Amino acid sequence: MSNTKYILGSFADPDEMMHGIDKLQANNISIFDCFTPMPIHGIEAKLGVKPSRLPIAAFIFGALGTTLGFALLFYTMAYDWPMNIGGKPSLPLPNFVPVTFEVTILLCALGMVATFFYRNHLFPGRAPRVMDLRATDDRFIIAIDARENTDHALIDTLLKEAGAVEVKYNERKYVSYE
Numbered sequence: 001m002s003n004t005k006y007i008l009g010s011f012a013d014p015d016e017m018m019h020g021i022d023k024l025q026a027n028n029i030s031i032f033d034c035f036t037p038m039p040i041h042g043i044e045a046k047l048g049v050k051p052s053r054l055p056i057a058a059f060i061f062g063a064l065g066t067t068l069g070f071a072l073l074f075y076t077m078a079y080d081w082p083m084n085i086g087g088k089p090s091l092p093l094p095n096f097v098p099v100t101f102e103v104t105i106l107l108c109a110l111g112m113v114a115t116f117f118y119r120n121h122l123f124p125g126r127a128p129r130v131m132d133l134r135a136t137d138d139r140f141i142i143a144i145d146a147r148e149n150t151d152h153a154l155i156d157t158l159l160k161e162a163g164a165v166e167v168k169y170n171e172r173k174y175v176s177y178e
Contacts, residue, residue: 004146004170006144007146007168008168008169010165010167011141011163013140016140017142020142020162024155024159027154031144032145034140037137057115065111069104070096070100
């Protein structure tokens with residue numbers, strides 16, 4: 001029992017899993033995480049998950065794109081190689097809008113993809129971190145930190161009462177695909 005890191009309750013139905021979350025929280029048992037094969041409405045609020053800060057990153061990448069887009073146009077059109085095109089000024093701000101907008105969207109999109117991969121540890125060559133392989137197919141998993149919650153018999157009973165198909169004791173943090 002000392003090597004057990006996580007207690008996993010495996011459910012066949014999302015409603016039973018939500019009921020299991022309620023039972024565990026009613027008994028002051030903290031839940032490490034839930035793993036589901038599909039999105040479940042309301043699970044974030046029930047688990048107390050904080051809102052994502054990705055919109056802040058999107059704004060920063062967008063502002064960087066706007067700045068770099070305008071700086072590129074200013075440098076090329078007004079500073080480095082100013083050309084008189086049809087008698088127009090060297091710094092035609094309305095003409096800069098489309099290119100600046102496109103660079104803003106490009107850097108925002110690429111920055112968000114990079115931030116998402118970094119935040120979720122999705123690096124090339126990294127083994128996926130999955131508690132139970134069936135969570136990617138047809139099972140709904142509640143993971144409970146076994147070291148933080150010491151009454152394993154109560155947890156086992158509560159999960160089975162809520163409709164858990166199986167209760168497992170994981171000795172490793174994550175299961176690899178191999």
